[in-house]
Amino acid sequence: MFVDRVEIELRAGRGGSGCVSFRREKYIPRGGPDGGDGGDGASITLEARSGVNSLAEFANRKFWRAPNGSPGTGSGCNGRAARDLKLFVPVGTSVIDAEHGFVIKDLVIEGDSVIVVRGGKRGRGNLHFKSAQNRTPREATLGGDGETRNVVLELKSIADVGLLGMPNAGKSTLLSVISAARPEIADYPFTTKRPNIGIVRPTLDTSFAIADIPGLIEGASEGIGLGHEFLRHVERAGLLIHLVEPTPSDQSDPLTNYRTIRAELQNYSPELATHDEIIVVSKCELPGADEVRQSLAEATGLEVRMISSATNQGLTELVREIAARLDRMRRATENETEAVRGMLAGNDAHIGSDAAPTTQGETTAAAAGDQPAPTKPRRVPPHLRGLTAQLSDENQPRDFDGQEP
Ligand SMILES: Nc1nc2c(ncn2[C@@H]2O[C@H](COP(=O)(O)OP(=O)(O)OP(=O)(O)O)[C@@H](O)[C@H]2O)c(=O)[nH]1
Numbered sequence: 191m192f193v194d195r196v197e198i199e200l201r202a203g204r205g206g207s208g209c210v211s212f213r214r215e216k217y218i219p220r221g222g223p224d225g226g227d228g229g230d231g232a233s234i235t236l237e238a239r240s241g242v243n244s245l246a247e248f249a250n251r252k253f254w255r256a257p258n259g260s261p262g263t264g265s266g267c268n269g270r271a272a273r274d275l276k277l278f279v280p281v282g283t284s285v286i287d288a289e290h291g292f293v294i295k296d297l298v299i300e301g302d303s304v305i306v307v308r309g310g311k312r313g314r315g316n317l318h319f320k321s322a323q324n325r326t327p328r329e330a331t332l333g334g335d336g337e338t339r340n341v342v343l344e345l346k347s348i349a350d351v352g353l354l355g356m357p358n359a360g361k362s363t364l365l366s367v368i369s370a371a372r373p374e375i376a377d378y379p380f381t382t383k384r385p386n387i388g389i390v391r392p393t394l395d396t397s398f399a400i401a402d403i404p405g406l407i408e409g410a411s412e413g414i415g416l417g418h419e420f421l422r423h424v425e426r427a428g429l430l431i432h433l434v435e436p437t438p439s440d441q442s443d444p445l446t447n448y449r450t451i452r453a454e455l456q457n458y459s460p461e462l463a464t465h466d467e468i469i470v471v472s473k474c475e476l477p478g479a480d481e482v483r484q485s486l487a488e489a490t491g492l493e494v495r496m497i498s499s500a501t502n503q504g505l506t507e508l509v510r511e512i513a514a515r516l517d518r519m520r521r522a523t524e525n526e527t528e529a530v531r532g533m534l535a536g537n538d539a540h541i542g543s544d545a546a547p548t549t550q551g552e553t554t555a556a557a558a559g560d561q562p563a564p565t566k567p568r569r570v571p572p573h574l575r576g577l578t579a580q581l582s583d584e585n586q587p588r589d590f591d592g593q594e595p
């Protein structure tokens with residue numbers, strides 16, 4: 191069973207209560223308080239693990255409880271802390287707060303984890319309440335309640351490339367010939383009912399993941415066909431491969447089909463519609479494919495490729511093109527990261543130069559010369575934004591006003 195969206199309720203464990211007890215022992219009169227503390231309640235953590243590939247485990251179980259901490263006992267014995275509960279989810283799962291709808295954390299890398307609910311604190315035994323004035327404290331505290339939270343787990347597959355197209359366009363067949371994935375293939379629409387991911391290895395040291403999702407039709411955004419729910423599995427894909435069948439069995443016009451899918455994509459998410467796209471005419475060994483390619487190219491002004499999964503025509507070129515585009519995207523991201531890093535380093539140098547000019551600060555000033563290069567505003571994480579981000583022992587808030595203390 192493939193499940194990609196569930197709502198579950200997580201409840202952390204209660205802390206164990208503290209104990210009220212007094213030492214009773216022969217020849218030891220007035221032994222004093224000896225009630226121990228309780229143990230902490232268990233928290234619940236969600237962790238992304240590769241090998242878990244669906245949320246099926248959560249489909250039939252809505253409530254998850256973590257164990258409570260044990261209560262404290264006499265003789266100063268503390269209760270045992272409960273062991274935290276760790277639940278494993280597929281890589282690519284978004285953990286969403288069901289009540290308010292915000293994403294708590296996106297678990298996108300193997301090992302990413304988030305503590306969703308924290309266990310209650312332990313209660314304190316009467317040992318803690320003794321004092322010179324009160325030598326027989328009869329008070330102890332109860333353990334704290336564990337947190338409870340409803341969360342929605344939503345799986346958005348991790349794929350570099352997403353396959354789009356009408357039902358029967360040949361998406362699953364393409365996936366099966368370029369990767370080791372073995373999706374179901376048949377000559378009727380909606381053969382594919384769940385996303386399939388395949389890994390393509392164009393060369394020994396490069397690989398990318400490609401996702402095949404159920405076909406889209408007009409009105410998918412209103413739930414027609416299998417709906418557009420599965421589009422979230424290509425949301426993380428930077429590159430979309432749009433397959434267009436030249437001679438659809440329902441005699442529909444390929445160009446209209448292309449536009450329909452683009453409109454559905456736009457309907458689902460305008461952001462997803464801006465992702466890079468390669469238009470491909472599938473089944474190109476069939477007659478009429480070339481005319482379809484030409485009309486698509488004229489209508490969109492983009493390059494349109496032709497492939498045939500039956501004769502393998504154009505497959506190597508397509509895979510090469512995908513690998514090259516992904517490589518370009520990866521490099522662009524790296525450059526952007528470098529630029530942000532450089533900017534942050536520049537910021538540090540600037541702070542340093544207030545107290546004592548550093549070499550880096552001088553070089554920056556010298557390189558800037560008379561005409562400072564225009565700097566593009568970049569997105570900086572919130573904790574590094576604003577004046578407070580620049581505060582340090584040497585740099586106190588008043589320095590920013592330009593007034594001496
Ligand atoms: N002649 C020819 N037939 C193809 C080619 N590629 C796929 N087909 C056939 O087209 C039909 C549909 O292929 P699928 O791969 O199941 O299509 P799909 O896009 O995954 O369809 P859904 O899962 O229903 O959305 C099958 O009968 C395939 O054998 C091709 O290159 N040439």
Ligand SMILES: [Mg+2]
Pocket residue numbers: 361362363373374375381382402404
């Ligand atoms: Mg299919």
